[in-house]
Amino acid sequence: MKANYGYMDGSGEYYITIDTDPCNDCTDHPCVAACPVGMFEIIVDDYDDEVAAIKEENRKKVKYDCAPCKPVTDRPPLPCVEACPADAITHSW
Ligand code: SF4
Numbered sequence: 036m037k038a039n040y041g042y043m044d045g046s047g048e049y050y051i052t053i054d055t056d057p058c059n060d061c062t063d064h065p066c067v068a069a070c071p072v073g074m075f076e077i078i079v080d081d082y083d084d085e086v087a088a089i090k091e092e093n094r095k096k097v098k099y100d101c102a103p104c105k106p107v108t109d110r111p112p113l114p115c116v117e118a119c120p121a122d123a124i125t126h127s128w
Protein backbone atom coordinates (compact mmCIF):
# COMPACT_ATOMS: atom_id res chain seq x y z
CA MET A 36 0.00 0.00 0.00
CA LYS A 37 1.22 3.51 -0.71
CA ALA A 38 0.84 5.87 2.22
CA ASN A 39 1.14 9.63 1.69
CA TYR A 40 2.22 11.96 4.47
CA GLY A 41 2.25 15.71 4.01
CA TYR A 42 0.07 18.50 2.70
CA MET A 43 -0.38 21.04 -0.05
CA ASP A 44 -0.45 24.80 0.28
CA GLY A 45 -0.21 27.83 -1.99
CA SER A 46 3.43 27.11 -2.73
CA GLY A 47 3.10 23.48 -3.79
CA GLU A 48 2.60 19.86 -2.76
CA TYR A 49 4.74 18.36 -0.05
CA TYR A 50 4.24 14.65 0.37
CA ILE A 51 6.45 11.80 1.45
CA THR A 52 5.12 8.56 0.00
CA ILE A 53 6.02 5.22 1.55
CA ASP A 54 5.27 1.99 -0.28
CA THR A 55 4.67 -0.12 2.81
CA ASP A 56 4.60 -3.50 1.05
CA PRO A 57 8.35 -4.18 1.53
CA CYS A 58 8.50 -2.82 5.09
CA ASN A 59 7.30 -5.97 6.79
CA ASP A 60 10.28 -7.88 5.40
CA CYS A 61 12.76 -5.12 6.25
CA THR A 62 14.56 -6.34 9.33
CA ASP A 63 16.39 -3.33 10.70
CA HIS A 64 14.30 -0.46 9.27
CA PRO A 65 17.28 1.74 8.29
CA CYS A 66 15.04 4.68 7.35
CA VAL A 67 14.49 5.37 11.07
CA ALA A 68 18.16 5.88 11.86
CA ALA A 69 18.94 7.63 8.56
CA CYS A 70 16.64 10.62 9.04
CA PRO A 71 18.47 13.37 10.95
CA VAL A 72 15.14 14.78 12.10
CA GLY A 73 13.83 11.42 13.34
CA MET A 74 10.66 11.67 11.28
CA PHE A 75 10.22 7.96 10.68
CA GLU A 76 8.62 5.50 13.06
CA ILE A 77 7.65 1.86 12.76
CA ILE A 78 3.99 1.16 13.39
CA VAL A 79 1.77 -1.91 13.21
CA ASP A 80 -0.80 -1.38 10.48
CA ASP A 81 -4.34 -2.71 10.16
CA TYR A 82 -2.99 -5.96 8.69
CA ASP A 83 -0.66 -6.57 11.66
CA ASP A 84 2.37 -5.74 9.55
CA GLU A 85 5.25 -3.60 10.78
CA VAL A 86 5.58 -0.66 8.40
CA ALA A 87 7.34 2.68 8.29
CA ALA A 88 5.35 5.88 8.76
CA ILE A 89 6.02 9.58 9.23
CA LYS A 90 5.35 10.70 12.79
CA GLU A 91 2.16 12.63 13.34
CA GLU A 92 3.97 15.70 14.63
CA ASN A 93 6.02 16.00 11.43
CA ARG A 94 3.26 15.50 8.86
CA LYS A 95 2.10 19.11 8.71
CA LYS A 96 5.58 20.54 8.36
CA VAL A 97 7.53 18.12 6.17
CA LYS A 98 8.61 20.97 3.89
CA TYR A 99 10.38 22.64 6.79
CA ASP A 100 11.63 19.52 8.53
CA CYS A 101 13.20 18.24 5.30
CA ALA A 102 14.68 21.61 4.31
CA PRO A 103 18.21 20.86 5.64
CA CYS A 104 18.33 17.78 3.39
CA LYS A 105 17.12 19.77 0.38
CA PRO A 106 19.31 22.73 -0.48
CA VAL A 107 18.08 24.70 -3.48
CA THR A 108 21.19 23.90 -5.51
CA ASP A 109 23.43 20.82 -5.59
CA ARG A 110 20.89 18.72 -3.74
CA PRO A 111 22.56 15.54 -2.51
CA PRO A 112 20.75 12.18 -2.39
CA LEU A 113 18.22 12.20 0.43
CA PRO A 114 19.37 10.10 3.42
CA CYS A 115 15.99 8.41 3.83
CA VAL A 116 15.75 7.48 0.15
CA GLU A 117 19.34 6.22 0.10
CA ALA A 118 18.90 4.15 3.25
CA CYS A 119 15.86 2.21 2.12
CA PRO A 120 16.95 -1.08 0.51
CA ALA A 121 13.57 -1.47 -1.18
CA ASP A 122 13.34 1.95 -2.83
CA ALA A 123 10.08 2.43 -0.97
CA ILE A 124 10.38 6.15 -0.15
CA THR A 125 9.65 8.98 -2.56
CA HIS A 126 9.18 12.73 -2.11
CA SER A 127 6.90 14.89 -4.21
CA TRP A 128 9.13 17.96 -4.11
S1 SF4 B 1 13.89 1.18 5.09
FE1 SF4 B 1 12.31 1.16 3.48
S2 SF4 B 1 11.45 -0.91 3.50
FE2 SF4 B 1 12.61 -0.61 5.43
S3 SF4 B 1 11.03 0.08 6.92
FE3 SF4 B 1 11.99 1.92 6.01
S4 SF4 B 1 10.64 2.45 4.28
FE4 SF4 B 1 10.17 0.34 4.85
Ligand code: SF4
Nearest residue numbers: 070101104113114115
Ligand atom coordinates in the same frame (compact mmCIF):
# COMPACT_ATOMS: atom_id res chain seq x y z
S1 SF4 C 1 14.65 14.27 3.40
FE1 SF4 C 1 15.93 14.23 5.26
S2 SF4 C 1 14.64 15.10 6.89
FE2 SF4 C 1 13.29 14.56 5.16
S3 SF4 C 1 12.53 12.51 5.67
FE3 SF4 C 1 14.35 12.26 4.36
S4 SF4 C 1 16.10 12.05 5.76
FE4 SF4 C 1 14.36 12.88 6.95
